[in-house]
Amino acid sequence: MTPGASALESGDRLSRNGEAGDVLVDVKGLKMHFPITEGIVFNKLVGLVKAVDGVDFHIRRGETLGLVGESGCGKTTTGRCILQLERPTQGEIFFEGVDLTKLDQVALREYRQKIQVIFQDPYSSLNPRMKIGEMIDEPMYVHGIEPDAQKRKQRVSELLSVCGLNPKMADRYPHEMSGGQRQRVGIARALSLEPDFIICDEPVSALDVSIQAQIINLLEDLREEYNLTYLFIAHDLSVVRHLCHRVAVMYLGRIVELADCDDLYDNPMHPYTRALLSAVPVPDPEVEQGRDIRIVTGEVPSPINPPSGCVFHPRCPIAVESCSKEAPALREIKPGHWVACTEV
Numbered sequence: 001m002t003p004g005a006s007a008l009e010s011g012d013r014l015s016r017n018g019e020a021g022d023v024l025v026d027v028k029g030l031k032m033h034f035p036i037t038e039g040i041v042f043n044k045l046v047g048l049v050k051a052v053d054g055v056d057f058h059i060r061r062g063e064t065l066g067l068v069g070e071s072g073c074g075k076t077t078t079g080r081c082i083l084q085l086e087r088p089t090q091g092e093i094f095f096e097g098v099d100l101t102k103l104d105q106v107a108l109r110e111y112r113q114k115i116q117v118i119f120q121d122p123y124s125s126l127n128p129r130m131k132i133g134e135m136i137d138e139p140m141y142v143h144g145i146e147p148d149a150q151k152r153k154q155r156v157s158e159l160l161s162v163c164g165l166n167p168k169m170a171d172r173y174p175h176e177m178s179g180g181q182r183q184r185v186g187i188a189r190a191l192s193l194e195p196d197f198i199i200c201d202e203p204v205s206a207l208d209v210s211i212q213a214q215i216i217n218l219l220e221d222l223r224e225e226y227n228l229t230y231l232f233i234a235h236d237l238s239v240v241r242h243l244c245h246r247v248a249v250m251y252l253g254r255i256v257e258l259a260d261c262d263d264l265y266d267n268p269m270h271p272y273t274r275a276l277l278s279a280v281p282v283p284d285p286e287v288e289q290g291r292d293i294r295i296v297t298g299e300v301p302s303p304i305n306p307p308s309g310c311v312f313h314p315r316c317p318i319a320v321e322s323c324s325k326e327a328p329a330l331r332e333i334k335p336g337h338w339v340a341c342t343e344v
Contacts, residue, residue, distance in 0.1 A: 027082065031091055061229055083117055095111060120203065
């Protein structure tokens with residue numbers, strides 16, 4: 001069974017909340033290779049950065065899919081490709097059955113309203129020269145959701161309240177707010193277009209731990225209230241477990257494991273996933289001391305020249321000779337649990 005077929009064939013399986021939904025987002029064979037050139041005049045191509053190198057997954061309506069992995073594995077690039085901020089080198093990205101990669105900028109306008117993003121850094125994602133109310137109002141004006149200025153102002157106040165902010169903050173500038181408050185503004189701005197799907201690109205990684213919990217709880221409440229669908233990009237596995245229904249683990253541009261959240265945490269199968277989970281600290285010192293911590297040796301290979309075969313084999317504790325020759329397909333080991341490893 002090919003990895004590309006897996007997303008569709010498992011689309012009717014139950015998610016962790018026990019509900020089966022139709023597939024809203026379906027990513028098939030996604031590749032994003034950035035060219036490396038040299039020379040000022042001729043721009044000679046000397047290599048490629050394989051940021052995303054063959055990714056397949058789907059997200060059901062009302063579901064949250066966590067996309068995890070260490071820095072540089074291609075998580076954010078995957079999200080940017082879905083948003084069409086980057087045009088993929090290869091692959092298909094279906095949203096409500098329409099391949100976004102085939103649409104021009106005019107046709108994409110309709111879908112940009114339905115697909116929104118919450119950025120990682122609340123300090124740089126807000127315009128310092130605009131008031132908070134203006135930033136939330138502008139998308140509604142541009143997309144023609146509410147032509148009446150007074151009703152837009154009322155809607156801004158409602159969105160600020162929903163996101164846990166005082167409506168009077170609409171007259172403030174970003175520098176007058178804390179990091180947590182700015183991230184709530186980013187969430188309100190995303191909600192202003194009444195989207196169906198939101199890409200959360202590490203939305204809590206720049207915040208204090210206490211504020212992280214508040215933002216995660218807010219995102220969970222908003223998902224239930226507005227029937228939202230999330231792609232939650234993160235590297236903090238404890239955050240992902242609290243919010244997500246399913247989790248996809250990425251390594252060097254490829255998905256190595258995909259499963260229901262509880263199943264992946266209780267029974268990780270890929271050696272990279274096991275190493276990631278063993279690195280999560282436990283608050284109890286006695287439990288922490290007795291844990292089996294599996295440290296991954298070596299450095300992450302360069303995406304410019306990734307290893308042949310399985311990209312994880314140079315650092316894998318269970319690698320065999322064949323791992324360096326043939327890239328393993330993402331196969332279903334048990335219902336709903338997909339692993340790219342020949343030794344599992």
